[in-house]
Each structure stands twice: as structure tokens, then as C-alpha cells.
Amino acid sequence: MSEELTAVGWDAIDQALRQVYSEQEPMHYGTMIPYSLGGQDPLDGISVYKSETPIPHWHFVTYGFSELYEKEFDNQEYSGYGFELTFRLVRNENEEEPPAWALNLLQNMGRYVFNSGNVFRVGDYLDANGPICLDADTQLTALAFTYDPQLAEINTPNGKMEFIQMVGISEDELEAMQTWNTLGVLEAGIEQIPSYITDLTRNSLLQNQEVVAAVEHGMEEDGSNTGxxxxxxxxxxxxxxxxxxxxxxxxxxxxxxxxxxxxxxxxxxxxxxxxxxxxxxxxxxxxxxxxxxxxxxxxxxxxxxxxxxxxxxxxxxxxxxxxxxxxxxxxxxxxxxxxxxxxxxxxxxxxxx
Structure with missing residues (x-):
């Protein structure tokens, strides 16, 4: 039996994406040498789509956190780690290929999970201790994790999995998420970051007084979700x-x-x-x-x-x-x-x- 016929997890992801992008052929960046055989990149591949709504952006989707081929994990309920990562990044006019740094960032997330055993869940955050795009003039120095607005949880032959979207955030936004909660801060700033699309040039959400008021109210009422x-x-x-x-x-x-x-x-x-x-x-x-x-x-x-x-x-x-x-x-x-x-x-x- 060929590898193509046994890639049941991969096919399930493709099917979910076809419902969003119809016949658009994504740019796919595969891994030549598997991580298990000494390759540098842990993920099997990353597909990138062009999206025009709500603003032009690149939509990255990983392949490799879930079980793409036969079932190997003992947990029968979930496929692999139970998720794949997505990332939405503002697409500049005349930009025909996605920037390489974003692909590298997603592979780095794979290294973190595969090497540490720690997994990402909706509501998590991660301090990058520096620009998420190295050498870029950006305030975004951390990452938050939320639901992908277009891709719902799916059932695959290897178990269920969800699409978790990674969002670039600033240092003060990270602190607000730590002292209140991630999804609350993101929701308060949705008008500034529609569909949670990462824009390296944006200012902090906390420069908007309505967002500040929402965060302060949430902290006072709910306390912090960071245990x-x-x-x-x-x-x-x-x-x-x-x-x-x-x-x-x-x-x-x-x-x-x-x-x-x-x-x-x-x-x-x-x-x-x-x-x-x-x-x-x-x-x-x-x-x-x-x-x-x-x-x-x-x-x-x-x-x-x-x-x-x-x-x-x-x-x-x-x-x-x-x-x-x-x-x-x-x-x-x-x-x-x-x-x-x-x-x-x-x-x-x-x-x-």
C-alpha cells in the first residue's frame, strides 16, 4: 500500500481546508529528511494559502503535530498531540511568496513541542524574549494561541484534532494575558486585529483606552487565569x-x-x-x-x-x-x-x- 493511501490524517486536514479555499492550490513547503532520521525540521510540511478577507494575508497551516499516517499514539481519542498550528500574517501588495521567517517560526514551534513534550492549547501564551521576526522593527515579542476563526475541530481516522491559531503579541499584551486571560485580551482587541491576523507593524492593543478599560475590568472581576x-x-x-x-x-x-x-x-x-x-x-x-x-x-x-x-x-x-x-x-x-x-x-x- 502506498504512502499516499495511508496518509489518512493528512487527507482529513486537506479536506477541511478545501471547504475554506475550494480549489485554491496552496504553496506547500515539505521536509526532505524526516526529523526522526536526523532532519532539521520536525514538521512534515506547511501549506500556505492566500486569503483576501478580512484583509489580504497569508494563512499558514502545519502538518505534523497530529498523526498524518497510521495510528501510533496510545491515546485513541486524539490524533497525535491533538492539534495543528495555523498562523495568519498580513500580506503585502505584490508579495507573491510567504516570508521564510514565518515558516521557520512554525518549525521552531515544532522543535519546542517535540523536544519538551509540552503542547499548545487554546488560551496559552509564549514569551519569545525578542522579536518574533528576528531583526525586524516590531513590538511583537511573544505569541498567543487561540481558535482559528475558519477551521473547526475535525475527526480523523486517527482521532480528533483542532486548529490552533498562533498570534503575535507585544510585551504589555502578554502581561495583560498573564494577569487576566489570553482570550479575553484578544477579544477586547478584535477591532484592531481582525481574525487575529499578525501585523508586525501594529502598535500595542493597550494604546487603545477601550481595550485598557476592558482588561482592567476583567482583571478586577475575574482575577487571573494563570495558575x-x-x-x-x-x-x-x-x-x-x-x-x-x-x-x-x-x-x-x-x-x-x-x-x-x-x-x-x-x-x-x-x-x-x-x-x-x-x-x-x-x-x-x-x-x-x-x-x-x-x-x-x-x-x-x-x-x-x-x-x-x-x-x-x-x-x-x-x-x-x-x-x-x-x-x-x-x-x-x-x-x-x-x-x-x-x-x-x-x-x-x-x-x-
Missing amino acids: FLFVDQLAWEIGKKGWFNKQSNVIQLGAKQAEVISKLLRGRILKDKNLSLVGQQITIQFKADSQVGYREDGQEITISLNRAAVEELSQKLVPQESQFTVSSLAGVSFQILKTHIKNQEGAVVKTIG
């Missing part, structure tokens, strides 16, 4: 015992994420929701409690805070190198460290704190 935050600079230093006293234990945080952690504490703990900061070696969980204190359990530290402690801590968490205590939290101090942002070559391009 887990991955923090690069996170450490727990155990205090040393002396002859007459014991130094406090120290929670170390990077300046880059100090401010967003401040907002998350208010958006989670004040709504009786836990917040976990996840580092490479340690997890620090904050939870609401009438009694302030801390508990050590191996690589997990639990910090209990009441409203007054949250208010005090959130005011002191600013992106500036410092060390401080919370008056009601005995035995623990906080240290804010400088954050050095590096480019792909490892050179420091920005220092925060």
Missing part, C-alpha cells in the same frame, strides 16, 4: 544558622518577572486561587490563608498569605534589584536579581533591574 508561571530566575536559598540567630531563607526572583508576579498575586490570592512559580530546580506555591507562614517539602515551598501580606508583597515586587521582607512573614526574605536578556548568539542585549 502556573514558569520563571527562569527562581531559587530558594536556605538560611544559615549562626551562634545567636538564623538568617532568613531567601526567595530569589528575576527583575523581568517581578512586576507580573506582583499582579498575579493580586489576581490569584485575593480571589482565593493558588499561584505556582515553577523554576528549573524549585516550585514555590503561594496560597490564600488567614495565617501567614511557609512550609518546605523537598523541592516545593508553600507560602501562605493573607490579604494584608499580599498587598505588602505586591507593592514591593518591582523590576529593580533589591532585597526585602514582608512584615508578617517570618523566616523568609525576597531578593530581586537583575535579568539579562540575551540574543541567539548569547550576547546581552538588555538588562532589567
